[in-house]
Amino acid sequence: MMKIEKLVLGSMNTNVYLLFYEKEVFVIDPACNYDAIVKAAGGLPITNVLLTHGHFDHCGAAAELQKAGAKIYMSRLDHEMIKNGYDLARFCGTFLTPFTPDEFIGEGVSEIGGQAVKVLSTPGHTAGSLSFIVENNIFSGDVLFYLSVGRSDLPTGDKRQLTASVKRLYGLGDAQVFPGHGRSTELSFERKNNPYVKAD
Numbered sequence: 080m081m082k083i084e085k086l087v088l089g090s091m092n093t094n095v096y097l098l099f100y101e102k103e104v105f106v107i108d109p110a111c112n113y114d115a116i117v118k119a120a121g122g123l124p125i126t127n128v129l130l131t132h133g134h135f136d137h138c139g140a141a142a143e144l145q146k147a148g149a150k151i152y153m154s155r156l157d158h159e160m161i162k163n164g165y166d167l168a169r170f171c172g173t174f175l176t177p178f179t180p181d182e183f184i185g186e187g188v189s190e191i192g193g194q195a196v197k198v199l200s201t202p203g204h205t206a207g208s209l210s211f212i213v214e215n216n217i218f219s220g221d222v223l224f225y226l227s228v229g230r231s232d233l234p235t236g237d238k239r240q241l242t243a244s245v246k247r248l249y250g251l252g253d254a255q256v257f258p259g260h261g262r263s264t265e266l267s268f269e270r271k272n273n274p275y276v277k278a279d
């Protein structure tokens with residue numbers, strides 16, 4: 080049974096999730112502040128880092144964590160977006176330390192670093208946005224928020240795709256949702272109450 084801890088880090092108040100397994104920690108979206116993340120891991124090694132997408136406010140500490148031994152996983156599309164200069168950091172007057180993922184992942188992956196992590200392709204906020212399902216929890220990045228959804232007006236964003244991705248998440252069984260920003264929520268609650276995307 081995995082335990083989830085959340086840190087809120089960086090100028091965009093990004094949710095950084097630590098997944099505690101028996102002898103290791105996975106991190107989803109290490110926004111920034113390597114030291115705070117390592118401290119929160121409480122002495123357990125951070126072995127794997129999963130990125131929901133390539134925006135700088137979700138991967139600022141990825142390079143440092145990789146240097147310290149963690150493996151980085153993300154979509155190839157979003158890594159290309161960063162490489163091709165659509166690095167949102169530049170538009171926000173900041174800088175993202177470059178890194179090369181250890182493995183590109185996408186739809187159909189069901190295991191990462193020996194643990195059960197189901198990967199769904201949920202484009203629309205960015206072309207390579209991923210959602211991760213671990214046990215009964217959905218890590219939805221900037222696709223689905225508490226009573227809101229992600230922006231689709233940034234490079235590689237697409238409103239139609241975003242709507243389809245949110246509806247796809249609605250179609251999953253009941254689960255707790257852990258978004259990239261703001262409070263967590265229940266999928267059943269969003270299905271009924273989210274004002275931006277209505278369930279079919």
Ligand SMILES: [Zn+2]
Nearest residue numbers: 132134204221
């Ligand atoms: Zn984003």
